[in-house]
Amino acid sequence: MIQIFQKYGPLLMTAMGQTLLLALYGLFFACIIGLIVGIMSVLNNKVCRGIALVFVNLIRGVPMIVLAYFIFFGVPFLFNTILKIGSVTLTALQAGSICLALNCGAYMAEIIRAGIQSVDIGQMEAARSLGLPYWRAMQRVVLPQAIRTMIPSIINQFIITLKDTSILSVIGFPELVNTAKNVVAATFLSFQTWGIVAIMYLIVILLLQWAAKVLERRLKYESR
Amino acid sequence: MNPGNVKIRVENLRKDFGRLQVLRDITAEIYEGEVVVIIGPSGSGKSTFLRCLNQLEQVSGGRIIIDGQDLTDPGTDINKIRERVGMVFQHFNLFNNMNVLRNLMLAPVDLKQCSKEEAKERAMTMLERVGLQDRINAYPHQLSGGQKQRVAIARSLCMKPDIMLFDEPTSALDPEMVGEVLDVMKELARDGMTMVVVTHEMGFAREVANRVLFMSEGSILEEGTPEEVFGNPQNPRTRDFLNKVL
DSSP: HHHHHHHHHHHHHHHHHHHHHHHHHHHHHHHHHHHHHHHHHTTTHHHHHHHHHHHHHHHHOOOHHHHIIIIIIHHHIIIISSOOOSSSOOHHHHHHHHHHHHHHHHHHHHHHEEEEHSSSSHHHHHHHHHHHHHHHIIIIIHHHHHHHHHHHHHHHHHHHHHHHHHGGGTTTTHHHHHHHHHHHHOOOHHHHHHHHHHHHHHHHHHHHHHHHHHHEEEEEESTO | OOSSSEEEEEEEEEEEEETTEEEEEEEEEEEEEOOOEOOOOTTSSSHHHHHTTTTSSSSEEEEETTTETTTTTSSOHHHHHHHHHEEEETTTOTTSSOOOHHHHHHHHHHHHSSOOOOHHHHHHHHHHHTHHHHHHHHOOGGGGGHHHHHHHHHHHTOOOOOOEESSSTTSSHHHHHHHHHHHHHHHHHTTTTTTEEOOSSSHHHHHHHHEEEEEEEEEEEEEEEEEIISOOOHHHHHHHHHHOOO
16 A cells, blocks of 8 residues: 555645645635525525526436536537537536536535525514615625524535545546546556545545634634 | 604505405504504504514505605615614514624614714613613623613614614513513603504503504504503403403
8 A cells, every 4th residue: 555655646646636626616616606596595586586496406406427427528519519609628627617516506505595594584674674785784694694504514515525526537537536547557456546545535524624613613703 | 742743654554465464454643752552462463564664564555654755665765764763673683693782883884874983982872871881792692681672772773763663572571671671662752752662561551652552453443542542442342452461
């Protein structure tokens, strides 16, 4: 195992870097999508709620591996061959980021919706009764309270998404699993290689959990 | 009391929740500096009526006019009106993510009514008025029910409203805390605030109200001075209700 790590360590570390890069892009856009769709689903506007509902159900109802194939192969095929408008090509990183962002974004939207709805309606009413407009009330009173309850679920979703990057090995992105496959193919030492990969994931996720705990403690009210 | 200027005029107000008619054709006037207490059995539409007065409930029909401005007109800036119409809730609804001082300062500062320093000064004055100047750094969960409600009243007063709406302000309180909240409200009434109060505190109604409205099944069935309504109720349903609660 040590020999494998000595020989292929740098390669695997680079691959881990790619995994983290992919996860970072994916999570960044997932947060934006999640916030927008999450807020849309609590608005009083039927069209907004409808769009949010369709988006969340659509993404949740499709396995991520299918989504990945669809975005990486299907979408360029649609533009280039079926519609014959321009030549659209997506790199594996682009397609992978979009795929993660959509998938994780849908789950984030549900977390954010539930978080906002967990705040007592009276908080919003009190803020409105003082003359605050809806968005100010949301921003100053409701969201700060909602975020507190959302944090554990969000961290959990981050971890799931980080692990889900491994699915994107199927579109040829050189992340950790894909690279490990190549190492196994070259050395036939599958026990050692997959063992190392598992430990690498574990370390990163434990670090993430630790950071989350620190953050969670910080965000608690000073008084509690 | 000699009726002064009409502060709130309600014309043919209707409110439906789906098929359920909660308010049927209510017409009423509330004068400047008047304390109006609304009593009635639960489910009679008292709270809904009150919540229509600052448009926390959208009306289904009719008009509400405050100081000449029609609240049901889509061109009316409802947020501007709400700045002048304070509301106190049954469950206090203090902002849980802020301490007492920030609860009081949020709206005046955020709506640019005044500078931060002035808002703080105002907050301190109002807290002193409700006797809680030493709790500025406490969070809502550290206060008793009575204290929470007094902070909530102070929070509304920080916007310098000229009308205050009270939605069963003492119903969620332990009995020994009711007095402290009612005392604050009595003082407000003495200072000439226009107040509309939904309550089950008949003693308060008797002592403080200029006028008592009795509501049942979405209509105002009887109105008059406390002496008239409590002493000699005309409507059989008023009599029935008073017999049960007094």
